[in-house]
Amino acid sequence: MSGSIKDRVAIVGMGCTRFGELWGKGPSDLIVEAVHEACADAGIQIKDIEAAWAGSIFSGHGGRSVSEPLRLKYIPITHVVNACASGHDAVRNASYSVAAGIYDIVLAVGFEKIKDEGMSGLPGMDNVTHTHAVATMPGMFAMMATKYFHRYGLSPQEGKTMLAKISVKSHYNGSLNPKAHLRNVLTVERVLNAPIIAWPLGLFDCCGVSDGGAAAIITSADLAKKFRPDPVYIKALQICASPTSGRVTTDYDFTHVEEGYRAGIAAYKEAGIKNPRKEISMAEVHDCFSITEAVTMEDLQFSPRGKVKDDIDAGIFELNGALPVQPDGGLKCFGHPIGASGIRMLYELYLQLQGRAGKRQIKNPKLGLAHNMGHEPLAPTVSVCIVGL
Amino acid sequence: MIGITSYGAYIPWHRIDRQQFAKAWGGFAIPGERAIASYDEDSLTMAVEAALDCLRDIDPPAVDGLLFATTTSPYKEKLCSATMALALHLRRDIQTADITGSLRSGTTAIGFALDAIKAKRTNSMLVTASDTRMAAPSGINEQALGDSAAALLLGKKNVIAEILDSYSISDELAATWRSETDTFIRAWEDRMVMDESYSKVMPEAISGLMKKSGIGPKDIAKVVFDPPGDVRRHGRVAAELGFEPAQLLDPAGIFMNLGLLGSAMSLIMLVSALEQAEPGEKILFAGYGNGADAFLLQVTDAIKKLGEHRGFARNMESKCMMTNYNDYLRWREIVPVDQARRPERGHISVAANWRQRKDILGLWGIKCRRCKTPQYDNGGITTTPIRVCAVCGAVDDFDDYDFSRRKATVFSYTQDQLAPAADPPSSVVLIDFEDGGRMLFDLTDRNPDEVKVGMKVEMTFRKVYFDRGITNYYWKARPIRC
Numbered sequence: 031m032s033g034s035i036k037d038r039v040a041i042v043g044m045g046c047t048r049f050g051e052l053w054g055k056g057p058s059d060l061i062v063e064a065v066h067e068a069c070a071d072a073g074i075q076i077k078d079i080e081a082a083w084a085g086s087i088f089s090g091h092g093g094r095s096v097s098e099p100l101r102l103k104y105i106p107i108t109h110v111v112n113a114c115a116s117g118h119d120a121v122r123n124a125s126y127s128v129a130a131g132i133y134d135i136v137l138a139v140g141f142e143k144i145k146d147e148g149m150s151g152l153p154g155m156d157n158v159t160h161t162h163a164v165a166t167m168p169g170m171f172a173m174m175a176t177k178y179f180h181r182y183g184l185s186p187q188e189g190k191t192m193l194a195k196i197s198v199k200s201h202y203n204g205s206l207n208p209k210a211h212l213r214n215v216l217t218v219e220r221v222l223n224a225p226i227i228a229w230p231l232g233l234f235d236c237c238g239v240s241d242g243g244a245a246a247i248i249t250s251a252d253l254a255k256k257f258r259p260d261p262v263y264i265k266a267l268q269i270c271a272s273p274t275s276g277r278v279t280t281d282y283d284f285t286h287v288e289e290g291y292r293a294g295i296a297a298y299k300e301a302g303i304k305n306p307r308k309e310i311s312m313a314e315v316h317d318c319f320s321i322t323e324a325v326t327m328e329d330l331q332f333s334p335r336g337k338v339k340d341d342i343d344a345g346i347f348e349l350n351g352a353l354p355v356q357p358d359g360g361l362k363c364f365g366h367p368i369g370a371s372g373i374r375m376l377y378e379l380y381l382q383l384q385g386r387a388g389k390r391q392i393k394n395p396k397l398g399l400a401h402n403m404g405h406e407p408l409a410p411t412v413s414v415c416i417v418g419l
Numbered sequence: 420m421i422g423i424t425s426y427g428a429y430i431p432w433h434r435i436d437r438q439q440f441a442k443a444w445g446g447f448a449i450p451g452e453r454a455i456a457s458y459d460e461d462s463l464t465m466a467v468e469a470a471l472d473c474l475r476d477i478d479p480p481a482v483d484g485l486l487f488a489t490t491t492s493p494y495k496e497k498l499c500s501a502t503m504a505l506a507l508h509l510r511r512d513i514q515t516a517d518i519t520g521s522l523r524s525g526t527t528a529i530g531f532a533l534d535a536i537k538a539k540r541t542n543s544m545l546v547t548a549s550d551t552r553m554a555a556p557s558g559i560n561e562q563a564l565g566d567s568a569a570a571l572l573l574g575k576k577n578v579i580a581e582i583l584d585s586y587s588i589s590d591e592l593a594a595t596w597r598s599e600t601d602t603f604i605r606a607w608e609d610r611m612v613m614d615e616s617y618s619k620v621m622p623e624a625i626s627g628l629m630k631k632s633g634i635g636p637k638d639i640a641k642v643v644f645d646p647p648g649d650v651r652r653h654g655r656v657a658a659e660l661g662f663e664p665a666q667l668l669d670p671a672g673i674f675m676n677l678g679l680l681g682s683a684m685s686l687i688m689l690v691s692a693l694e695q696a697e698p699g700e701k702i703l704f705a706g707y708g709n710g711a712d713a714f715l716l717q718v719t720d721a722i723k724k725l726g727e728h729r730g731f732a733r734n735m736e737s738k739c740m741m742t743n744y745n746d747y748l749r750w751r752e753i754v755p756v757d758q759a760r761r762p763e764r765g766h767i768s769v770a771a772n773w774r775q776r777k778d779i780l781g782l783w784g785i786k787c788r789r790c791k792t793p794q795y796d797n798g799g800i801t802t803t804p805i806r807v808c809a810v811c812g813a814v815d816d817f818d819d820y821d822f823s824r825r826k827a828t829v830f831s832y833t834q835d836q837l838a839p840a841a842d843p844p845s846s847v848v849l850i851d852f853e854d855g856g857r858m859l860f861d862l863t864d865r866n867p868d869e870v871k872v873g874m875k876v877e878m879t880f881r882k883v884y885f886d887r888g889i890t891n892y893y894w895k896a897r898p899i900r901c
Contacts, residue, residue: 169835
């Protein structure tokens, strides 16, 4: 394998709706608002889009789900379904089409209308024989927390306090973001006293459940500066799908995500990064649950194995820390409209790199990393995207 | 020699103090407690558990037939013993039949099994009797009934109790009944049933058998027969027949601790008698219900060589007291309850169930012939059946591997408060099997506070889903019971 996407394509326009329980908005609102903002940002018209990739797992059904609300006329559109990595995979496919020299201007859009279900959590994903244990997504990730605490000798109080600090940090960042769903500031005490959802995870260890949409306009590196002076270049696009052996064989430790680790290694190789902790300026990772963010810090080699607690306690991942994580508030505050999340993460990195992040602005960032983890820890699909100036 | 070659029993882990019924409804509480099948159990699953106990040291393919006796079959139309045969790993070329509708279906099944073996139609037959009868809330029968199952293996080899003779009486009386549309049992006045049926039929069957066999009460070491609704009448019948109290297997203890167990009652009593039996003893055994079946048994030396079984005594001691009556109402779906705000589960596919019948009902996995790794997968939409080894990548180069009878250790767990559960929280465990293989399972019959990493578990057959009249049966983990 010799190919690399590094510096071959660039994002020149992005859009993102406010995320939240958008009772009054349907999928077309989310798509039209995100894409129109992205086009305006890139200074192009809808008709300039030559091809599109749409990420969504519940709200979309084929490429028409995007052409119809936008009235995109007679262009190729592909619907990408790849669990929580659907948004990143839409960007990946769109980028490859440009890198291959097929198109000059393409659209990647992610969207999800979750809150039409009338219940908390995500719509169901049972297997056909109903033999899967009756656990929710919080339950599946909670088992990773149980095992992490057990392996590293953390008492429930110590482990839960470590996780609480993750949520407190993200909520502070989210409070600064007008597009976030949840904008309340938390305390460790409040997180610890919240009702249990799936032991040991409590309410504030879980991300919100929201509607939202986000979009990116992608062009070739050669053309990028014709659209804007500060395009954001793609440095790496990697996806790692599980062979699902974690659920079947006894060698998986359940305190890391092998697919996340491998997607990270592949992305660092593609981007030419030797020391991720030093070289990455900021990260938006898949914090569907607090434990997921903790383990991801180790999978991405930001923290040594079993040592993320030290970095959390030292404030490394806070907005003013050495490696800010979830500067926009993360899934914790944005919720997780599945197809939209990956592109929402890139939207924050894009704004930060261009110095447009307002109160959340990180000083002089060079490289940003976005990470999505689909399904559950025993059988995940993980994407890692790296972007930079 | 034809007779019983092994026995087993299953008593649900959950019991309720009968005071809970009186607390809910007022009025009188029968002393003691009763056994209650969990929300994920029915007569079929309990019969499987009793049969597994019975077959503990027996190679399942050696069994030539299976009879399921019950008044509470989960199906009006569909053979339950065919489902059970897959869970028990029995062969395909066997007799399977459900014997339903009568409280003496258990003893009727023993008679049929005996005849089939005598007629050389089969060499062995597994008889199971199981009941989960329901009486309408607030009535005395709600307190009196209990849920349990028993299993007896009949055959010619290693007979522990030879069946010497049998005798039956048929009697027409609507003592208890349920029509096609009744959920709860109905009963005629107790006193008439006892005066005109039980107190006449049982002596007729027992004395008829003694006369036919040319023996008297003094030749019998133990007399084992099920009681009527008023348990005190049992002793009176025995006395009238000339038996001393010491000869009786007294049903009072079973009634006080478990309740009236329907078609399983007489068989559970026999299992209890066999647990205490000595070689050479004669046991007179009978079951009542629209008549009676009586059998004369002689215990052999082989009973001393029978391996360990949970049987009656150990099952009886292992219990968890339910703390309220509401759980019983919820588990039996007697009152409608609020549904969890969670996604509706999809329909049952008979085709998918059938395709995977062996690994779903029998918990058969695979063992890779190349790397020797045992594997099973119950998670993904596209992951079953396993065609490619998860470790070495070998394709279709596997042997069948039985996970159902293996013990495992909890690798991690959660107590999920959000998942819909009849007995919240939903306890879910990732378990490592003793000789390899890892799986995710629901954990049942557990105290949530006692679940931890490293806990030992075993597999138990349960119902997991109901849709459009079909019940999906599958396996769950449970802490090692006793």
